[in-house]
Amino acid sequence: MPSRHPVPLNALRAFEAAARSLSFQAAAAQLFVTPAAVSHQVKRLEAHLGVQLFHRGHRAVELTAEGQALAASLVEWFAQLDLALDRAVAPTVAHLRVSTVESFAAKWLAPRLHRFHRDCPELKLRIETGDEPSDFVRDGIDVAIRYGAGGYAGVEAERLLDAPVFAVCAPTVSPPLAAAEDLRLHTLLHDDSAAGRPGVPDWAAWLRAADAGAVDASRGPVFASIYLALEAAAAGHGVALGVGPLVADDLRRGRLIRPFELSLSNAYAFWIVRRQNAGAHPAADAFCRWLRQEAADS
Structure with missing residues (x-):
């Protein structure tokens, strides 16, 4: 079998990045080069291997069967290479x-x-x-x-x-919360953690369980993360639904309190x-x- 020159590492890097994103432009941004440079390196690799790695369309690229097989191997190979380099730099x-x-x-x-x-x-x-x-x-x-x-x-x-999921608020909440129906006088703080997740309680589920259906469960702002909703509650801006492990420290320190005992089980x-x-x-x-x-x- 004739000997083959070593595969250029830059060409492999360019191909792996393009294969992972299915975009020469995205690969170029990741590697800090131009899309034309990525395309050139991929063509260089195809010529070296004698196979086509991508089907090239007008606006998109798609891996060939040979490209898929090579990409699957390269992902793990580069990960192992990076790990070996990290160990060489700081072996102790x-x-x-x-x-x-x-x-x-x-x-x-x-x-x-x-x-x-x-x-x-x-x-x-x-x-x-x-x-x-x-x-x-x-x-x-x-x-x-x-x-x-x-x-x-x-x-x-x-x-x-x-x-487990339960209501939390700042200890200075006013007016006081004596019953779940009193939530109609307060801002309900929502987050996206329950959105589209069956079995994860939201305000509607908690109010039903508390027999407080007269309270509008849709009132109040929605935060992108439960962390932000809990911080708003601790600042006195409303009542949030806390997830047990995430509020344990704030409850212990007194930043938050539980105005009601009701706790709902969580599928998550x-x-x-x-x-x-x-x-x-x-x-x-x-x-x-x-x-x-x-x-x-x-």
């Missing part, structure tokens, strides 16, 4: 990348992290926020914490915390999610043990 430092939703990071994780750093000072931790499914290979995520119904495919998922919970068959990872194992202990203590 343990790195851990954790992905979680913004509200959990701000309201539960961040206030407790000092205890993890006390126990594992040698571990370098990076916290990233987002609600989309984690790509453990491409994004290099070691541990994800997600708010969902479970049943995640292709990963290992472990239930961490239940998420907080889950530890890890890559399936990831192999030994002492840093991730230590972090997950710490999460379980914190959850048990709280």
